[in-house]
Amino acid sequence: MSEEQPKNQPVESAEPAEPVEPAASKAPTTKGKRYNPEERKEILDFIASYNKKNKRGGLKTASKKYKVSAVSISRWMKSSDKPDKKKGRKPGRKPGRKPGRKPGRKAAARVSSGDIGKTLARLGELHGQIESLQAEYDALKKSL
Numbered sequence: 386m387s388e389e390q391p392k393n394q395p396v397e398s399a400e401p402a403e404p405v406e407p408a409a410s411k412a413p414t415t416k417g418k419r420y421n422p423e424e425r426k427e428i429l430d431f432i433a434s435y436n437k438k439n440k441r442g443g444l445k446t447a448s449k450k451y452k453v454s455a456v457s458i459s460r461w462m463k464s465s466d467k468p469d470k471k472k473g474r475k476p477g478r479k480p481g482r483k484p485g486r487k488p489g490r491k492a493a494a495r496v497s498s499g500d501i502g503k504t505l506a507r508l509g510e511l512h513g514q515i516e517s518l519q520a521e522y523d524a525l526k527k528s529l
Contacts, residue, residue, distance in 0.1 A: 420453070425461050428453060432462070 420428075428447050435443035444462075448455040 417454075420457075425465075428458060429461060429465060429512070 428451050429503045431450070432443035435446055443454055444458055447453070480487060
């Protein structure tokens with residue numbers, strides 16, 4: 386190594402660099418095939434009859450036979466068991482309500498420093514009452 390190259394300079398190669406092609410743009414995504422209610426019913430009926438004969442495996446077999454995703458078929462099976470409901474919102478949740486809050490629950494009240502003193506005093510009173518009631522209970526227990 387008689388010649389040393391500076392660290393920050395690129396090493397020259399004997400071959401010319403190949404031009405870099407821009408990344409191929411993604412093909413526009415298309416939605417999957419839509420199945421009408423008759424096709425869905427046919428697939429679900431196939432699953433029911435297959436499961437009746439073989440006890441299980443109908444969903445997987447139907448998925449392969451009809452070339453439909455098992456997830457889609459499973460979703461159809463779940464929705465066919467339920468009566469039709471309004472779509473677009475979760476059941477039991479009213480449109481203006483914030484998620485995470487349950488109806489009828491009140492938000493926790495903020496406690497100020499004055500309230501803490503009152504609360505501690507009340508807690509001391511209750512503790513005294515508990516001690517006196519405990520003593521009374523022990524006395525009654527001994528009298529039995």
